[in-house]
Amino acid sequence: MSIEYWLKGDIPPGPIKATVIPDIKKLASIIKQHKKPLIMIGPEIHKLSELIGGDILGILINISNNIKAEMIISDSKTVKELDSRGVKNYVIAFPLEVIQKISSNNSNHDLAIFIGFHYYYCWLLLNYLKHYAYKNLNTMSIDPYPQPNATWTLPLLPLSIWYKNLCQLEEELKV
Numbered sequence: 001m002s003i004e005y006w007l008k009g010d011i012p013p014g015p016i017k018a019t020v021i022p023d024i025k026k027l028a029s030i031i032k033q034h035k036k037p038l039i040m041i042g043p044e045i046h047k048l049s050e051l052i053g054g055d056i057l058g059i060l061i062n063i064s065n066n067i068k069a070e071m072i073i074s075d076s077k078t079v080k081e082l083d084s085r086g087v088k089n090y091v092i093a094f095p096l097e098v099i100q101k102i103s104s105n106n107s108n109h110d111l112a113i114f115i116g117f118h119y120y121y122c123w124l125l126l127n128y129l130k131h132y133a134y135k136n137l138n139t140m141s142i143d144p145y146p147q148p149n150a151t152w153t154l155p156l157l158p159l160s161i162w163y164k165n166l167c168q169l170e171e172e173l174k175v
Contacts, residue, residue, distance in 0.1 A: 018153040028172035034111035042117030043075035103133035
């Protein structure tokens with residue numbers, strides 16, 4: 001059973017809205033079903049790491065390696081940190097360009113995972129994909145706040161519980 005708590009003004013008209021997935025094991029099984037996932041990491045990931053006091057980028061690197069996902073990075077601070085850790089499986093690109101590329105029919109990505117963007121910016125990116133992307137593309141938000149335009153999203157949780165869920169997701173996705 002899914003949770004729905006969207007305000008009427010929060011999503012554009014239409015029948016498509018996110019399914020809130022509170023169970024991390026179910027979220028991990030959804031991710032494992034996709035063959036070519038993509039993780040888009042926004043610049044707010046550093047602020048979340050500071051607020052939590054944990055290594056969120058390290059968790060995302062492990063998740064990316066476990067599911068063989070390409071990471072899309074758009075800010076220099078994340079690039080510098082990934083380079084210092086010796087990570088090579090990332091691409092530097094603007095989110096809007098990536099969204100346009102993966103929304104076309106010749107994209108082979110079947111899942112786009114979003115984390116670390118401002119709420120309103122991610123809302124717009126997901127809204128574009130919801131309406132204009134190739135129908136085989138699914139979207140997921142693993143931010144600490146729900147995104148109504150994603151296919152799947154996590155519920156609104158306190159940051160400490162969200163971080164525990166992110167750590168549990170990392171464990172569930174280990175091969």
